[in-house]
Amino acid sequence: MTTAMTPTTSRELRYREAINEALRQEMERDETVIIMGEEIAGGAGREHLGIVDAWGGPFRTTVGLIQQFGNQRVLDTPLSEAAFVGTAIGAASTGMRAVAELMFVDFVGVCMDQLLNNAAKMRYMFGGQVKVPFTMLTRIGAGFGSAAQHSESFYSIFSHIPGLKGVVPSDPYTAKGLLIAAIRDDDPVVYFEHKGLYGDTGPVPEEPYAIPLGKARTVRSGSDITLVGISRMTWVCTEAAEELAKNGVNAEVVDLLSVSPIDYDLIIDSVRRTHRLVVVDEDTPVCSLASDICARVAEEAFDYLDAPPSRVTAPHTPVPYSRPLENLYVPNAARVVGTVERLVGR
Amino acid sequence: MELDREMLLYLYRTMTTIRHFEERGIPETGQRGMSGSVHSSAGQEAVPTGICAHLTEADYIGSTHRGHGHCIAKGVDPKLMMAELFGRVTGPNKGKGGSMHIADMSKGMLGTNGVVAASVPLAVGAGLTSKLQNLGRVAVAFFGDGGANQGVLHECMNLASVWKLPVIFCCENNGYAESTPVEYALSTARVVDRAPGYDMPGIHVDGMDVFDVFEAAGEAVRRARSGEGPSLLECRTYRYYGHTVFDNPLSYRTQEEQDYWRGRDPLKLFRERVADGGQVTQDELDRLDDEARELMEDAIRFADESPLPEPLEIYDDVYVDYPIGMMSRGINLEV
Numbered sequence: 031m032t033t034a035m036t037p038t039t040s041r042e043l044r045y046r047e048a049i050n051e052a053l054r055q056e057m058e059r060d061e062t063v064i065i066m067g068e069e070i071a072g073g074a075g076r077e078h079l080g081i082v083d084a085w086g087g088p089f090r091t092t093v094g095l096i097q098q099f100g101n102q103r104v105l106d107t108p109l110s111e112a113a114f115v116g117t118a119i120g121a122a123s124t125g126m127r128a129v130a131e132l133m134f135v136d137f138v139g140v141c142m143d144q145l146l147n148n149a150a151k152m153r154y155m156f157g158g159q160v161k162v163p164f165t166m167l168t169r170i171g172a173g174f175g176s177a178a179q180h181s182e183s184f185y186s187i188f189s190h191i192p193g194l195k196g197v198v199p200s201d202p203y204t205a206k207g208l209l210i211a212a213i214r215d216d217d218p219v220v221y222f223e224h225k226g227l228y229g230d231t232g233p234v235p236e237e238p239y240a241i242p243l244g245k246a247r248t249v250r251s252g253s254d255i256t257l258v259g260i261s262r263m264t265w266v267c268t269e270a271a272e273e274l275a276k277n278g279v280n281a282e283v284v285d286l287l288s289v290s291p292i293d294y295d296l297i298i299d300s301v302r303r304t305h306r307l308v309v310v311d312e313d314t315p316v317c318s319l320a321s322d323i324c325a326r327v328a329e330e331a332f333d334y335l336d337a338p339p340s341r342v343t344a345p346h347t348p349v350p351y352s353r354p355l356e357n358l359y360v361p362n363a364a365r366v367v368g369t370v371e372r373l374v375g376r
Numbered sequence: 377m378e379l380d381r382e383m384l385l386y387l388y389r390t391m392t393t394i395r396h397f398e399e400r401g402i403p404e405t406g407q408r409g410m411s412g413s414v415h416s417s418a419g420q421e422a423v424p425t426g427i428c429a430h431l432t433e434a435d436y437i438g439s440t441h442r443g444h445g446h447c448i449a450k451g452v453d454p455k456l457m458m459a460e461l462f463g464r465v466t467g468p469n470k471g472k473g474g475s476m477h478i479a480d481m482s483k484g485m486l487g488t489n490g491v492v493a494a495s496v497p498l499a500v501g502a503g504l505t506s507k508l509q510n511l512g513r514v515a516v517a518f519f520g521d522g523g524a525n526q527g528v529l530h531e532c533m534n535l536a537s538v539w540k541l542p543v544i545f546c547c548e549n550n551g552y553a554e555s556t557p558v559e560y561a562l563s564t565a566r567v568v569d570r571a572p573g574y575d576m577p578g579i580h581v582d583g584m585d586v587f588d589v590f591e592a593a594g595e596a597v598r599r600a601r602s603g604e605g606p607s608l609l610e611c612r613t614y615r616y617y618g619h620t621v622f623d624n625p626l627s628y629r630t631q632e633e634q635d636y637w638r639g640r641d642p643l644k645l646f647r648e649r650v651a652d653g654g655q656v657t658q659d660e661l662d663r664l665d666d667e668a669r670e671l672m673e674d675a676i677r678f679a680d681e682s683p684l685p686e687p688l689e690i691y692d693d694v695y696v697d698y699p700i701g702m703m704s705r706g707i708n709l710e711v
Contacts, residue, residue, distance in 0.1 A: 064508065102508055108538060113497055113531030120501015123486070124436065125509065128501075143528070147491045148498060155477040156487060157470030158693035192694050192703065216696040244699065291702040329706055 040203075040233035048202035048234050049091040049167075049223065052209035053129070055238045057099050060127060063213060066105035066114050067131030067167070071096040074106035088133055089169070089228055111137060115166065116144035119218070122164035123152060127213060132168040135222065136179045138187070149218040150193030161216040165209075170198075171225040171262060172312065172360050178348035181356075183261070183312040185289045186319045188220045195219040195243055196289035198261040202232040204287060207241030214240060222289070224261045244291035248300070252282035255306040255370055258297055258323060260286045263310040263361060270310075270366035279374055289319055297323060298331050305336040306373050310361055315343040337373040342366050379590070381655045387429060387586050388656075389664045391421040391643055394445040396668040397454050397675075401444075402621060404676055405461040405475075411621050413490070414461065414475040415442040419584075419616035422642035423548050424449035426589025427516060427609075430597040436484040436502035436515040438495030440548075441476050442615070443488030446518055451483040458675035464682035471685050472693065484513075492553075493519045493526035496545070500532045503541035503600075514542040514600040522553025524567045533574040533608065542600035544593070545576075547610045548583065554619045555628040571608040583611030584640045587649060614640075 043051065057063045070092040072085025086093025096104040107114040111132060118130035132138060138145070145166070152160050172181040188196045195217055199205040205223070212219035249264060250271050259267035264285040271281035282300050286293070301307050307327050311320035324339035342361045350356050379387075398418040405414055417424075420442070428437065428449035439446040447457055452468065460467025460478055467473070468480045479487035486502060489495035499517035506513035523529055524547050536543045547567045551558050564570060571578025579596065582588040589611055596607035614637035618625040625634070650656055687710075691703050 062509075105539075108531070108534060110531035110535055112528040113500070113535045116494075116497025116528060117501040117504055117532070117535060120438075120486070120498035121504045121508075122501070123481075123498065124502040124505040126501075126505050143491055143494055144497060147489075147494055152479075152487065153696070154694050155469060155473040156479040156481070156693075157468065157472045159468070159479055159481045161696055195695070195698070217698070244702075291699050294702075294705070326706075 040235040042231045043202045043234040044228065045202045045205050045230045046089060046091050046228040048206040049209055050093060051234070052206045052213070053092065053095060054098065056210055056213045057095065057103065059238065062125065063127045063129065064103045064105065064121065065092065065095065065129040065131065066107050066118055068107055068109055068133055070131055071101070071104055071106050074101070089225070091223070092131070111141035112144060115141040116148060119144055119149045119162060119164050122162050123160045127163045129165045129167060129213060132166055134180050135168045135170050135184050136182045138168070138184070145194065145218070146191060150191045154193060162218050163216045164218045165212045166218070166220045168220060168222060169225050170222045170312070172344070172349045172356060173226055175351065175353065175356065177351040181349035183344070185220070185222050185260070186313050186317065189290045189292070189319055189322070190317070193218065194290060196222065197243060198222045198224070198287060198289055200227065200259070200261055200264045200285050200287065201230060202234045204241060206234050207239050208243070208287065210238055211240035211243050215243060219243065222261060226262050241287070244288045244293060246284050246286050246288065246293035246296045248282060248296070249285045250281065250283035252280040252304065254280045254304055254374060255308065256282045256284060256297065256300040256304045257366065257370070258284045258286055258307070258309045260289070260311050260319060263312050266361055266363050266366060267310050269363040270370065273363060273367050274370055279370060281370065292319070292323070294323070294326050294330070298327060301327050301331050302334045305334055307335070307339040308366065308369055308373065309341050310366055311341065311343045312360060313344060314346050315341060316346050318343060340369055340373060342369050383429065384650060384656050385660070385664065387425055387590070388643070388646055388661055389668070390425040390449050391586065391646065392665050392668040393454060393671065394421040394425070394448050395643060396672045397444055397448060397457065400672040401458050401461060401675070406621060408462055410461065410463055410474070413441070413620060415620055416617045417442045417445040417615065419637065419641070420548055420550060420613045421445055422586035422589050423546070423583050423611045423613055424518070426586045427544070427546060427593040429590055430593050431484070431514070431516070433483050434511070435513050436486055436499060438486045438499035438515070438517050439488040440492070440495065440518055440520055440523065441488060441490055442520065443478065443518070444475070447478050447480070447485055447488065450485045452478065452480045452485055454671060455675040455678045459679040459682050462679040462682070463684060464679055465685050465689070466678070466682040470689070493523035493529045496523070496529050496532045500536050500541060500543055503536065503543040504539065506542055512601060514544060514597055516544045516546055518546050518548060520553065521547065521549040521551065521558040521562065521567065523547070524549070525561055533576065533606065536606040537574045537576050540603065540605040542603070543606040544596045544600055545606060545608045547608070548613055549610055550613050550615045552615070552619070552629070555623070557628070566610060568608055568610040574608070576606050576608055578608045578610065580610045580612070583613030584637070584642045585645055586642055
């Protein structure tokens with residue numbers, strides 16, 4: 031894969047390590063950066079027993095932070111998402127740069143009011159009087175036998191809300207750069223970690239760097255069709271592209287990276303060259319990012335299209351538990367290849 | 377409790393300013409076609425007045441949908457508030473918020489809020505900022521008896537207690553959540569009965585008596601400021617009007633009850649309390665009423681003379697930084 035953003039000097043890190051490094055470097059750079067959430071250190075309040083950082087985070091993305099920054103900047107919370115997400119928003123609007131971790135995006139129901147009615151709207155409702163430099167880390171992704179309440183990929187809900195931004199890093203390099211950008215940003219940003227990417231390795235520069243929010247990247251050039259991937263689906267797209275190449279179909283793959291703002295321009299430029307579009311989205315299809323991108327392309331690039339803008343998504347169902355059903359749920363390369371072959375008439 | 381003359385005048389001026397704002401500003405807003413969701417706090421003046429008398433501009437408050445009194449007591453200019461109600465760009469929120477979102481960050485006013493108890497965690501967050509940055513500030517979270525039953529309040533009382541944050545939880549119990557009487561909706565006799573569950577002091581006061589509120593708030597603010605943690609204050613009060621201007625409260629409460637509470641009017645009680653004190657005269661209080669009346673006429677004039685927003689201001693301040701094309705793409709508002 032080729033990208034202008036690929037670093038020249040770096041070492042290999044896992045996706046989860048890249049997240050951890052971004053948090054650590056931002057907390058070193060700016061002492062107003064704090065992080066709070068459930069089990070982000072773990073075993074809270076047991077320093078007297080010699081217990082510190084018992085978990086290092088549910089997926090070990092926050093490991094080591096409490097030792098370095100202390101329990102006033104790395105705050106384990108009670109299981110009270112509405113309280114701590116709202117408190118982080120309140121802290122962010124009064125001088126802190128606050129990060130809160132929502133363990134799984136499926137849990138957003140219990141704190142959605144704070145995101146929807148405070149974080150997203152305060153600046154607008156207050157006539158620009160306040161900045162809300164708030165980052166919410168959360169997790170998406172099916173495929174782990176965790177069933178319907180721990181597996182959704184509901185980023186589209188947040189894209190729908192004016193006032194929020196959202197990013198979907200797809201590899202260790204983008205995981206670090208987008209998290210640094212999210213924390214430094216003066217608007218609320220939701221940062222979606224994909225559970226299926228934590229162990230992936232890739233080159234990551236040691237120094238801090240920010241990847242601009244709202245910019246997609248082209249990870250594979252092609253001339254016959256544009257495949258847009260979101261988060262882990264980017265790699266489903268590249269897998270499909272390699273399969274398609276065997277049949278002489280040359281697919282371009284775009285990694286969306288931001289779910290708000292959405293980089294429509296890069297996608298439309300690509301479609302004007304390839305004349306075909308498939309969006310591959312692990313989220314459910316109705317009122318989804320995939321639907322939105324297809325609609326935008328149909329509106330603005332209709333005359334360039336040789337086939338209907340199309341979607342490969344999860345079915346419009348909750349995530350099932352049983353392995354064969356869950357395997358059906360998550361879009362895979364075979365489904366992408368099948369869809370593309372219909373569109374290119376082969 | 378002995379208060380000096382300056383404080384007595386301050387308390388009465390604040391209460392009469394709130395009263396006149398509600399009595400004059402709300403109907404005027406309605407006449408300009410923007411009465412939609414405006415909630416009068418007439419009758420409840422003693423609560424924000426007695427509490428905010430202990431605060432400085434550096435301290436924070438989070439407010440409710442019935443928040444004009446909180447704004448005035450926290451130092452927000454009633455002229456700017458009137459402009460906000462009229463949807464004018466000279467309002468603190470540039471006409472983007474209206475009655476239910478008046479905020480003035482320069483006064484530590486974190487916004488009136490249209491979702492019941494939703495501002496509570498914002499105040500808790502402000503308290504966290506104060507604690508982490510050693511600012512010595514306190515934050516007051518105002519909510520009503522309706523808000524007392526919201527989950528987020530209970531999570532926040534627990535969190536603020538666990539983290540010993542400088543927060544005062546202030547319940548303005550006016551007896552009704554919209555039309556639902558508090559005795560129907562509350563599992564305990566009083567909201568403060570819940571304070572022990574969060575290991576914080578619970579103080580019940582007469583919310584029509586500004587001196588009672590002032591005294592209890594003094595202790596809660598002292599406790600917060602000195603790092604001893606949060607308190608819960610319940611101020612029993614009464615709203616004179618319906619939930620909104622469209623609501624006839626006699627559909628769920630009696631004239632007799634309304635008369636009883638009107639008989640305990642906070643401004644009237646104040647006058648009775650200071651009658652024998654000799655520090656301020658009834659004439660001086662009359663003059664404060666007159667000044668408040670004149671201030672509202674000035675405010676209405678100021679608001680009417682202020683410009684309305686320009687159409688493209690619809691896109692301003694959604695974000696600090698965001699491509700306007702993302703908000704306006706494919707949308708032609710001029711057609």
